[in-house]
Amino acid sequence: MTDNTANVLKMRKKRRMREMSFQTLITVITIIFVLLAFIPIFLMLFLSLKSQSQFYANLWALPIPPRWQNYNAAWNQLIRNMVNSVVTVSVGTLLIVSLAAMSGYVFARLEFPLKNFLFMLMLALMMIPGVLTLTPSFKLIQRIGLKNTWWALWLPWASGGQVMGMYLCRTFISNQPASLFESARIDGATEFKAFFYIALPLAKPILATLVVMNMISLYGDFIWPLLVIESNTKQVISVAIQTYSSATGMTDYGAMIAGFVMATVPLVIMFSFSSRLYIEGITSGAVKA
Amino acid sequence: MALKKTRAAALNTVNDKPENAGQTAGNTNRVTLVIAVVLVLAVIAATVVHVYAHEQTNIFGFVEYGASLQNNRILVSDELDMVYLGTYQNNVLAFTREGDPVWSSDIGAAIGAMQFDSHKQLLIVGSQNRNVYVYNALNGEILHTYPVNGKVRDMDYNPVNGQLLVAAEASATSSTIYILDIDSGEELFSTKLKQPAQGAGFSRDYQYIFYGDSRGRVTKLDLNGDKVADSKARTEVVALSVVHETGDVLVLDKLGNLFKFDESLNELYKLELEGEGKALGASYDGHWIAAGTREGDIYILDGSGKIHFRDRQNYDITQVYFGEDISYVVTLSPELFEFSTRKLDNINYMSNLSTWSLIALIACALAAAAALIVTFPRSRDLAKRFFKSIYRHRVAYLMLMPSIVLILIFNYYNVFQALYYAFTDWSLATRTMREINFIGFDNFIKIFKEGYFLLGVKNLVIMMVASFVKLLTVPLLLAELVFAMRTLSGESSRRRYWFRLLLVMPMVVPGVVSTLMWKNIYDPNIGALNTLLKTVHLDSWTHSWLGNPDTALGAIIFMGFPFVNSFAFLVYYGGLINIPADLFEAARVDGSTPLWNFFHIHLPLISPQLKMLIITTFIGSVQDYGGVYLLTQGGPGTATYVPGLELYYAATKFGQYGYACAMGLLMFIVILIGSLVNLRMKTQELN
Structure with missing residues (x-):
């Protein structure tokens, strides 16, 4: 009886673990897609504050000072x-x-x-x-x-x-x-x-x-x-x-x-x-x- | 007994007033029948009047002489009873009024202008070979030849003192206006202009000169060469004419604008005529004005600018000559027309009569039809039912009216236009709509021969396949992922809401902006893509992505990575969440796997959404050229050319409208077939 309950609990826990890792996985994949989709938007906001010389110097450098x-x-x-x-x-x-x-x-x-x-x-x-x-x-x-x-x-x-x-x-x-x-x-x-x-x-x-x-x-x-x-x-x-x-x-x-x-x-x-x-x-x- | 009753009823009806008669349906209404008969008679009468009046407005008659030549100028001498023709084929021809040739002369260049001195019996001919010839009008002997510096465009003559005004065009940037003494050839006056003067004339008192130039200016000079007044036409002046009696100046410009100025060049009025202006004439008293266009239109107006008559011939109108009795229309062809100047007075009345009789005809015909409908019981019932039905459903029709009206004007009208123009040679070179020719399937043959369209098809197929792949993978995957998100207890999770929002948000970037942004990302020097490659030391991978024929198409396809199509994502997602939950429940009981669920529950149940997305993507991508237009304009070379772009260029840059319509029609057929196939396929699948 207890054995059985333990088994069920174990199985439930296992399923829980599997479900949790599945949920984590799909969340991570979705996050990756979201981030990729936002790249042009981030890039746009980021580049819009650069001066011409900052473009040529290093594209990835932060726009400091920002050129409003x-x-x-x-x-x-x-x-x-x-x-x-x-x-x-x-x-x-x-x-x-x-x-x-x-x-x-x-x-x-x-x-x-x-x-x-x-x-x-x-x-x-x-x-x-x-x-x-x-x-x-x-x-x-x-x-x-x-x-x-x-x-x-x-x-x-x-x-x-x-x-x-x-x-x-x-x-x-x-x-x-x-x-x-x-x-x-x-x-x-x-x-x-x-x-x-x-x-x-x-x-x-x-x-x-x-x-x-x-x-x-x-x-x-x-x-x-x-x-x-x-x-x-x-x-x-x-x-x-x-x-x-x-x-x-x-x-x-x-x-x-x-x-x-x-x-x-x-x-x-x-x-x-x-x-x-x-x-x-x-x-x-x-x-x- | 029953028979008697009906007969009584019938009699009753006839004696009753019409409205009562209408109520007892089933009987022929004699009053309206009589009205209908009267109206039909009126229709016949109106037709007769219309035909007669229309015939009367047809005033032109053919002239036989000068056949087989391109006539350019005509001059009629009432004193000598002679007609002189100057042709575009270098001849001066003299005829008697009856049309018997008297003499002819070949001067080796087209005739630009002719004048006549009836007192000295001289015919003065200005030619494009830069000479003015003075003929003996009776026998064609050349008395003098006066060279001028340019092709003679226009002349005017003062018979009192024998002064000849000549406008001679030396080149596109210079011309000269002379006054020559006709007997000695002495140059009494000359002035150089920086633009060609197309029309010139003496003022009424011969003390001033008017001329119109290619810049659209009209100028009045005194005989010292000083400008007294000037004014402006819209574009290049093609003809200028001074009315002898009133001294008013008429000017026709190239866009078909007709101006009337007074002697001090104040604008009296302006008229727009359809077509490219070419010739202008005015009767001696200024009562009638005629203008001809390059398309062969001839307009006859009265002095106040009201158009009384309009007709179309087959060739360019080169001159309208007003004689005292007979007037002539010269076309650049063997076709020479004459009309009676007196008949013009009648024409106004007749053309009014023609118009009104036509209106009366239509009105009477409609009224007769209405009367006939009311006359017979069956048609009366039908009409009643028709109007009743419209009235009963008036709300529906009223609410649909704006939509339908807009669609008819701005869509269907254009669709039928396009269908028609696809078989014509309509292009930028077409000057008026009437000049468009029907050319059968030539445009379609050109599509397959010229190659640009077909070149584009290959790129289009690649891009279309790519867009289907993009449509069917990432958005569907994301919809599945978000749909699969649930809490551990199996309920739908808050994450769904947030991811849904996040995935939809990128669509706020307008298409043009995101395309231009990608253009920036692909920039060979400062673009993010090349910079990224350099940062990870893959310098050899850097490209001028859009400038290289090998990568340009790929770059356009890759644009928008990772292809999160927000709309498609939402549609898929909407399809998934609308699947009834008990289906999954049942499937779970049967021990289904997620994969089985996907293929046997998800896909079939979102197939309506899939169908919609596939059709819209198909329709969109066949005609799409926006991205290509913004990124590469079809280049480099033709590496990214698509049919839509070729159509756009044909319709805008190249002005081949008929050809553009043909391409549009072809694409429409492709879209239609594709959509029908698509619709069919899916319905079978659903069954």
Whole structure:
């Protein structure tokens, strides 16, 4: 009896040990990956404080004294474009998310003639590569006189970006319990009220996911703004940072990399507010084919 | 009995007012039928009016003489009843009004301008061989030859004292404006300009000279050569014309902008015409203005700048000549047109009539269709049901409206444009949309012949395979690792939360920034990679990573190491945590191993996520060129060229729009096939 108990205890202890070493192992591996993934970021922060001579002397040496002027230079050059980016990307994201939420709700909850046709009409766009329409889109923007205005960014962004969002919203909203909407309807809520007061609040995680996804992709878009925005006062950061980097790349590496850090800051701020909802949204299972 | 009843009802309906008739469905509504018939008659009438008015606006008639030559200038003498043609093929031809040739002369160079002295019966011809010839207008005898310093671009003539104004272009940076005495050839005035003057003319009182130059300036000189006034067109002036009666100055520039200035060169108005400006003419009283473009468009405007008539010919318009009765349009071809100057007065009315009759036609046709629909019970019911259904589902349609409208304008419109342009020669050299030619599959043949696109395909395949490997290994591994983290009691651990956050955080670095940062890491001199290799004394391993054709592609693929794709990681992870726990429970009871779990539970249950990631990665990587564009621009040589980059260059740098569309179409087909195959494969697996 005692022998048996001892045996069980021993086995349990052994299993415990094995489990513990397993957990340690996977934690260590994950930590290694995390560290590797952060290398460019650390490198960026570290190098952004170096002077030109410190770059050539020893790259790994600590930037002593730190050269804060690098940030001054980057700020003076890029602040205008950063503000532009924040404004254009915010408006663009707002448009995308509101359009996606509305159409997602309609396709998830309502029945109406031509529903499937309209759904396929939107969904088929996911198959169409952006490069196919690059040339005609540019010419269209030119022809309707939107070139070099922010509308040239907002309208095509909203139009193209909403499709994926619509699809995700539809999946998410159709997983919401139908009984909620039925009881709302019985209580006399209009369709629009049901959308606004029931579907939207419940869809917060997926909306946050959409906000983050679209912000990141719009913020990083540099091909389209490069084509349609001409004046530097209206240009967005993703394009400006290239010009800035080739301008400073020969003479002042520190200032160039300080510019990289600065260009990252808006996304860091945005992410710190929305990361929890974003992760919740993506891991909710709505993101699948 | 029943029959009687229905008949009574029918009678009732007919006698009733229309709205009552509408309510008793099932009967033909005679009132609307009558309306429909009337409307159909109106449609017919409108069509007749439209066709007639349209015909009346068609004022041009072909002129037979001068056929087979590229005509450049025309001049008509009403006194002698003669027509003179100056051609681009070095001839001066004289015809009677009836078209019988009288004389001809070959002067060995294209004719730049012609003037006429009706009193002395002289034809004055300015040629591109730097001579001004004075002909006897009746027999073609050359009376004088006056050399000028440059190709003659434009001339004007003062018949009172026989002074000839000549604008001669010596080179791209110099030209001269002369005034010659026509009898002696004496140079009365000359001034040198630093730019070619394309158009020149005397003022109404012959006391001033106007000229327009290639910088887009319009200048008024007095006869001492002093500038009195000047003004600006948008670009290079191609023609200048002074209205004899009012003294206003008309200027056409290369972008098709038409300006009207008063005598002191104050701008009266400006108009934008479509096409590249080429020729300009004005009637003697300034009542009519005509402008021609290089694309063959001809515009006829009234003095206030309102366009009354517009037509298109096949060739460059070289001159519009206003005669007293007959006016001529000269094209750089055998095609010479005449039109009656008087008919122009009518044209405005007729073109209005044509437009309004067309509008009336459409409106009547629609109304007739509506009336017919209301007339018959079955169609009436259908229409009613249609509108009712739309009204019932109005919320759905209203909420979808913005999305659909945007998509139609900014996506589908462009998609169809691209499909069409892929088969055309649309390029930077195309001046107007109407000049685009359909060229069948030439663009596609070019894709396979020219090689850059195909060269890119090899790199693309390598990069795509790499991105699939990257997608299917590290993020999945990390998702499994984080998913496996639990406390000793088997509950999910706090570590999960933190690692999840840490692994997602790197994605806040914008793509452009992280790419540029990697470019810095690869820098041969101060880059972190080479420095690291030197620090560990592997100097021989250092490379100019992006500058060496052997390593450039590898360097681009390696960018982003260790390939923690935050989005894919989260999606995988989301798939894993959504697997019902009882599945694992059941598997554990059956004595499963972790490996068995992975292949038989994890993979099948996250296959929807896998499918989504694979499709999006596929679509993304076929058209991706952002990284290559930022890092190497396809170089060194073509070591990192990808099809998307070739498309981008064709659409931007090289301006081969049609070709770019063809490449886009090809890539779309590849993506479509790939996606369909992918979708099919997975559904089979799931079943």
